[in-house]
Amino acid sequence: MGVNRFVIKQISVFSENKPGRLAAIARALQEEQINILAFSIAEADGFGVVRALVDSPQKAHEKLTKMGFNVAFTDVIAVQMKDEPGGLYEIAKILGQGGINIEYAYAYSGKEGAVLILRVDNVEAAIAAVRKGGAKLLESSLFQ
Amino acid sequence: MTRAWDPRIEEMPLENLKKLQYTLLKTLVYRLYSFSAFYHRRMEEAKVHPDDIRTLEDIQKLPFMYKRDLRDNYPDKLFIASQEDLVRYHVSSGTTGKPTVVGYTERDLENWTVSLARALVSCGLGRGDVIQVSYGYGLFTGGLGLHYGAERIGATVLPTSVGNTERQIELMQDLGATAIACTPSYLLHIGEVAEKMGISIRKDTKLKTGILGAEPWSENMRQRIQDWLGIKAYDIYGTSELSGPMFCECTEQRGFHVWGDLAYVEILDTQTQEPLPPGERGEMVITMLQKEAMPLIRYRIGDISSIEEDVCPCGRTHPRVQRITGRVDDMLIIRGINVFPSQIEYALMTIPEVGQHFQIIVDRKGALDDMLVQVEVAQEAFSDKITDLMGIRKKVEHKLRNILNVGVNVELVEPGSLPRFEGKAKRVIDRRKI
Numbered sequence: 140m141g142v143n144r145f146v147i148k149q150i151s152v153f154s155e156n157k158p159g160r161l162a163a164i165a166r167a168l169q170e171e172q173i174n175i176l177a178f179s180i181a182e183a184d185g186f187g188v189v190r191a192l193v194d195s196p197q198k199a200h201e202k203l204t205k206m207g208f209n210v211a212f213t214d215v216i217a218v219q220m221k222d223e224p225g226g227l228y229e230i231a232k233i234l235g236q237g238g239i240n241i242e243y244a245y246a247y248s249g250k251e252g253a254v255l256i257l258r259v260d261n262v263e264a265a266i267a268a269v270r271k272g273g274a275k276l277l278e279s280s281l282f283q
Numbered sequence: 284m285t286r287a288w289d290p291r292i293e294e295m296p297l298e299n300l301k302k303l304q305y306t307l308l309k310t311l312v313y314r315l316y317s318f319s320a321f322y323h324r325r326m327e328e329a330k331v332h333p334d335d336i337r338t339l340e341d342i343q344k345l346p347f348m349y350k351r352d353l354r355d356n357y358p359d360k361l362f363i364a365s366q367e368d369l370v371r372y373h374v375s376s377g378t379t380g381k382p383t384v385v386g387y388t389e390r391d392l393e394n395w396t397v398s399l400a401r402a403l404v405s406c407g408l409g410r411g412d413v414i415q416v417s418y419g420y421g422l423f424t425g426g427l428g429l430h431y432g433a434e435r436i437g438a439t440v441l442p443t444s445v446g447n448t449e450r451q452i453e454l455m456q457d458l459g460a461t462a463i464a465c466t467p468s469y470l471l472h473i474g475e476v477a478e479k480m481g482i483s484i485r486k487d488t489k490l491k492t493g494i495l496g497a498e499p500w501s502e503n504m505r506q507r508i509q510d511w512l513g514i515k516a517y518d519i520y521g522t523s524e525l526s527g528p529m530f531c532e533c534t535e536q537r538g539f540h541v542w543g544d545l546a547y548v549e550i551l552d553t554q555t556q557e558p559l560p561p562g563e564r565g566e567m568v569i570t571m572l573q574k575e576a577m578p579l580i581r582y583r584i585g586d587i588s589s590i591e592e593d594v595c596p597c598g599r600t601h602p603r604v605q606r607i608t609g610r611v612d613d614m615l616i617i618r619g620i621n622v623f624p625s626q627i628e629y630a631l632m633t634i635p636e637v638g639q640h641f642q643i644i645v646d647r648k649g650a651l652d653d654m655l656v657q658v659e660v661a662q663e664a665f666s667d668k669i670t671d672l673m674g675i676r677k678k679v680e681h682k683l684r685n686i687l688n689v690g691v692n693v694e695l696v697e698p699g700s701l702p703r704f705e706g707k708a709k710r711v712i713d714r715r716k717i
Contacts, residue, residue, distance in 0.1 A: 151667035153660055155697050183669050185694045190667065207699040209665035242668070258667070 145266050145276040146214050148196040149256070152189040153209035156182065164189055164203065171195075171202050176282065177256055179245035190245070192217070192256060192282055214262050217277040218269055220246070220253040230255055230274055237268030287599065288404040288436065289397070292544055297592070297600045300543045305339040307572040308547065312336050312345065315578055318363040321356065322348075322580065342547065342570065343558065347581045350383070353524065358384040364576040374422040375523040385424075385523050386576040392431075394573055395526040398542055399432025402531035405540065405597065406517045408462055408492060410437035415455055417465035417473075418497065420444045424527025425497055429464045438462075445469065445705045448476045455488050462492035464519070467500040467508065468708045471639055474512055475703075485513030494519050496528055498708050499607045499625045503632030505536075507639060518606050524579060525571060530604070535596050538603035546571055548604060549581070550590050553611070564589045566611055567604065585611040587623070615645060615711065617652045620689040624710050627656060630686045636664035636675045640701045646714045654691045656683060659698045 154160040161180070168175060168191075178191035193199045196212065203210045220226040227246075234241060234257075242258040254277060259265040269276055287293040295303070312333045315322040326332070329346040336344070353361060362369075369386040387395070408414065414433040418425025426444055433440045441460055443451050452473060455463070463470065470493055477484050484490055493508065496519035508516045520539045521529035525546070530539040541548050549558055550565040559565040567586045571579045587609040592602045609623030616622070624643060631641055638659035646653045658679060666672060672695060679693045702709075 149667075151665075153665050153672070153695075153697060155700070181669050183673055186672065186696075188667060188669060188672070204662075207697065209660055209662055209698055211665050211667055213667040 144278050144280065145216055146262055147192065147217055147256075147277070147279045147282050148212045149215045149258075150191055150193060150196050150199050150203070151211045151213050152191075152203055154180075154187050154189050156185050156187050161189065163206075164208070167202050167206055168193065168199060171198055173199050173202075177245065177247040177254070181243065194282060196282060213258060215256050215258050216262060216265055216269070218255045218257065219275040219277065220255050222248055222253040226253060227255065230269070233268055233272030233274060234259070234265065237264065237272070239265045239268055288401040290598075292542070293401060293405075293540075293599045293601065295600055297594070300600060301339055304543055304547050304572060307544070308339065308342060308570065309333070309336055311570070311572055311578060311580065315363070315580060319361070319578070321352070321361055322346075339547075342549070342581065345581050347568070347583050348579055349583050350524075350585065353383040357382075359386060362386050362577050364388050369576055372422075373424045373427075373523050373527065383524065385526070387526070388575040390573075391526060391575050394545055395428060395529065396431045396435050398526070398529045398545055399428060399531075400435040401542060402519065402529070402540070403432055403436050403438070403494070405533035405599065406492060406494065406515070406531055407534050408433075408436065408438055412438040412461045412492075413441055413459055413489075414438045414494075415441040415443055415451070415460040415463040417443050417445060417451060417463055417469060418528075424521070424523045425464070428521070428527035429494065433464075448473055448705075449480060452477045452480060452482060455490065456482065459489045461489050462494060463490060464494040466497045466704070466708070467493075467495040467504055467516070468498065468640075468704050470495060470508060470512070470516075472703045472705070474508075485511075490514050493517065494531060496520055496531075499609065499613075499623075499628075501625060501629040501632055502606065503629055504639065507632060520604070520607070522584060524577075524582060524584070525569065526574070532603075533595060533597040533599060537595065538591060538605040540595065540599050540601045540603055543601045545573055548590055548602065550588065553587070559589075561590055561592050564608065567607075583611075587611065613711070615643070615654070615713070617645065617654050617687075617689050617691075620687065622654070622687050622689060626686050627683060630682045631658060631679070634675075634679055634682060636661055637679060637695075638698060640703065641710060642701050643711045644714065645711065652715065654689070655694055656691050657694045657696050657701060659701055660695050662698060 174194045176192045181188045200210050218230050240260040244257045246255045316333045325346045331344045368388050370389050371387045373385045375383045416429045420426030491514050493514050493516040505516045517532040519528050519531040521527050530541050532539045547570040549568040553566045567588050569582050569584050586607045588607050589605045590602050594600050609625050614621050638661055642657045644655040676693050683691045
């Protein structure tokens, strides 16, 4: 166990790049009363991947799959940042020094500070580095 | 299992078969010269008389008939039987233009039914089988043709026709269908719908045979259907002009046997119209040797294939035509290069990351033709990483470029978003304005 409680299941959804697709995904989540905590869209030529942290990933996965979407779970980690100048630097420095490569990241700034969501090449090493560097990781129990 | 429906004909030595074909051709030419104003005129224009036909090979002296001849003579001006002698009409779907009308005498229907009886027995069906006919019933020849052929061999027919796929699957299960006759794309659709209903065709039904045709499909698609659904898939061939579906593969799956007493097939070079040797791909030209109401001589059916004349391991001597690999008129010309949708299907079947459905959109950007192929990303292949998805697209583009010799753009679309077809698949949208 140990590090596993920091591994968060992000849902990733394949979407064509055309009007109404995001609305279709968002509406499905609304229908299931699923709350989106953070999300981003990665765009490529003609298609995109919608990535989201939601409060019940399993339910979201089932609903979207049933609707015919291509859905996958991706392991990410979420690190708390100080919501002030230098907050991102502090976290990025820890990861850089730990030799952790960031594949992609997105962030949100909520009531209790800012959170950086990271997809990294080595999740376990990243968790160890972040903890060693003294930063705080969000637990996956927030997203079930 | 019955060896053959009519072994005397089906296993006739090739030499005797050719003699029979010559006799039938000679009779046919005299009959048309005497009774068809249309063909009489065409023979005079070509300066050929029935007396000039002295060997089977002399068929090459005879003028061709074209699809447009059928349209120009709409509805029945090519018939040489009077209406009182007709027992049925069928009207073609008109996917390549105006509809064409085909009339049948009693004997025409009998020959059609016998042709299918031989075909169905050759792929292992017979008494005790339940054959679900999921071709359209009505003006289209598929439904009624297979229906009477299946009844003739003593099988039980389940005449579901097309549409209402969920009900088709329920009936398939409840009545224990052992075979289905439909288009290959519709069978794929049935497989997908069944899975959504929580039914495995392989495990939860008795289906073991698919009689698939009415649209071109590839050997890879056959493998995919067989592996996925756990059935044997056989290619059946025919068009309404010939009567309807007529010829089917035997259990050897080495191309469909063309019954030589009913039809004579030539494979010609698409440029020179010279006959090609067995094994070489060219334009298929068909002569229907026994049709009464609407005979066809050297009919340019528009399909591209090759022929094999060696005796089949199943014991049948009648030549085998390989699966249709393209159509003369489906052929797209992209920047001067001939492209057949079947080539694209073939290429996609070798890439498991994309589904079996596709759509081709042709447009003109400036002076250049632009071909876009849309494919669905398979659920198992979906990755959160954009680079992986771009990789799939690159792979498909690369494969298509290699097979087609022309660059194409590929677009990844959501699963289930491309149109499914219950009849003939229309996979090409040509937006070029020329």
